[in-house]
Amino acid sequence: MSASRQPGKTATPLVSERREEILALAAKIFADKGYASTTVREIADAAGILSGSLYHHFDSKEAMLDEIMHGFLDHIVAQYRATVAAGGDPLDVLRALIREAFSSLGGNPAALAVMINEFNFLVQFPRFAYLREGAEETERLWSGVIEEGMRTGVFRTDIDARMIYRFMRDTIWISVRWYRPDGKYSPEEIADFYVAMLLDGLATGGSTDTGGAT
Amino acid sequence: MSASRQPGKTATPLVSERREEILALAAKIFADKGYASTTVREIADAAGILSGSLYHHFDSKEAMLDEIMHGFLDHIVAQYRATVAAGGDPLDVLRALIREAFSSLGGNPAALAVMINEFNFLVQFPRFAYLREGAEETERLWSGVIEEGMRTGVFRTDIDARMIYRFMRDTIWISVRWYRPDGKYSPEEIADFYVAMLLDGLATGGSTDTGGAT
């Protein structure tokens, strides 16, 4: 388990492994019970130490949450940025974005769940204001691709691009609530199902009659 | 505001109006801050009374949550049941279900938000086990319609029906997080956008190539 440690160098890594371990445990518990309902004692128990000892690694319970959120958000936004920057056919770019979003399920499901569950509450506090920035940049990136696809004619234009974005974002991310790593489908398969449904629709024939909203 | 009160009868209604008022206030705060992060004092403040006085109306904070959840779930499940029982073309039934789900946005958004946010955590406690039953009945009702549509050939059969259900359920319900009553679109319009996208897809041409999952 210490394979990455270089012989001769006596530890003190820039980011302690123990920190990361504890952070991963905390993320899991935050995801399962909710941040507010989680006690520092539970986190300490999971790590096999006493609650007071946690404060050697972290300033506070909130600081743990902050690190989890920051780590997740920075990573995913950087991915989106790179994918959009690479450019290409809007349809392909959108597909790539969707796959990246779904692959967070396999990557760090606990952090994703915490993000989904706590975002709305946390974003109102100054300390977590960066969450809004990340969300807004993500929305700009995704919506930009949709809008480009509308201009070039590959996407339909009769639905608000921002609403399409929201539908997609919510559907993809909230799937962390039912996704199980040992389940029937991998994140990649789920992504492909979703792309298939999103692009071509559920109906077989032309069910162009939406039945209302004239 | 007391239009429903009959003259001559001196109050003592079966369900006190004051209870309902307080419950609505509690639901709003639970929705905004999360159940665990809400204090009984905040609820009392909103109602213009002191925290101790709440216990004249309710046994506990948890009892308030219980009433909110029960009220919401019973109502929506009864609706779904009736709609499915009425029968008809699966495509029309599905459309009706989707509209009903979205109309919860206009009806009782706070209760819906609390349901979405707290479901996963609460369902593990015996007191809230009925949440699972409600969710399962809902899934059976919706999935049944999708499967019938697959049999009769109006829906594509290359995507798992339960996954389709989950995608739909999540997308619709989580929209309570961004829906605003004073916003650009009504729940009915949002429902129609969603139905349009769901049934016919986002792509204009035949983008049958999903690009992977061979």
Next chain:
DNA sequence: GTCTATATTGAGATAGAC
């Protein structure tokens, strides 16, 4: 139905020994 006053518990966090 609400208030005053308070009991009681459990939470996050700290100080210093080891």
Next chain:
DNA sequence: GTCTATCTCAATATAGAC
């Protein structure tokens, strides 16, 4: 890096007067 011991505060809930 962890433990022992404890502080402090805030939260739910209660009892009884009005």
